[in-house]
Amino acid sequence: MTRYVAFLRAVNVGGRQVKMEALRALFEQAGLKNVKTYIQSGNVIFDSGSNSTALESKIEKLLEKNLGFDVPTCIRSVAEIQAVLDNNPYPGIVPDKDLQIYIAFLQTLPGKEAAAILETMQNDIETYRMNSREVYVLMKKNTGASPFSNNYLEKKLGLVATTRNLATVTKVTSF
Structure with a gap:
C-alpha cells in the first residue's frame, strides 16, 4: 500500500x-x-x-x-510530495505576512514550451519555477496587485492544476 x-x-x-x-x-x-x-x-x-x-x-x-x-x-x-518539498527552489525563505510560497500541482507533465511561458509570467511580485509536474510560485503579498491565480496559471499552461501554500503541502505529509 x-x-x-x-x-x-x-x-x-x-x-x-x-x-x-x-x-x-x-x-x-x-x-x-x-x-x-x-x-x-x-x-x-x-x-x-x-x-x-x-x-x-x-x-x-x-x-x-x-x-x-x-x-x-x-x-x-x-x-x-516530500521530494517536492525537498526540491523547493526557494530554500531558506520562510513565508510570512509579506511573502508566500505556493505549489501548483499539474495533472500532467507540461510541454517543452511551459518554461518559456512561465518566464513571461514573471514580474516584480511573482516568481515562477517549474520542476516536473509542479510549479513553485514565490509571491509578494500586500502589494495592491492582483494575487496569484490558479486559473491564470492553468490558462497560460493549458493544463489542469491545483495550488496549495507551502504550509498545507508540508502538513499533508504528516498524516
Whole structure:
C-alpha cells in the first residue's frame, strides 16, 4: 500500500460545497484505506495499492457522479510530495505576512514550451519555477496587485492544476 494525497481542485469555493465527512465516506466507499482530510480545501490523504494515474481517473469519476460537478484531481504519493518539498527552489525563505510560497500541482507533465511561458509570467511580485509536474510560485503579498491565480496559471499552461501554500503541502505529509 502507498500513502497518497489527492489535491482536489476548486472544492468549497464558488458554491461547490462539500463536507469533509462526505468526502471521506466517498473515498472509503471507493475502497481506499485510512482516509483523512486536511482543512476544507480538498486535501484527502489515503492508502491504496493502485497507481496514481488510475486513482485520479477513478476519483474524478466518483466525485462527478456523487457531487454532480467535475472535480479535477491531482494525486501524489507522500514520497513524491516530500521530494517536492525537498526540491523547493526557494530554500531558506520562510513565508510570512509579506511573502508566500505556493505549489501548483499539474495533472500532467507540461510541454517543452511551459518554461518559456512561465518566464513571461514573471514580474516584480511573482516568481515562477517549474520542476516536473509542479510549479513553485514565490509571491509578494500586500502589494495592491492582483494575487496569484490558479486559473491564470492553468490558462497560460493549458493544463489542469491545483495550488496549495507551502504550509498545507508540508502538513499533508504528516498524516
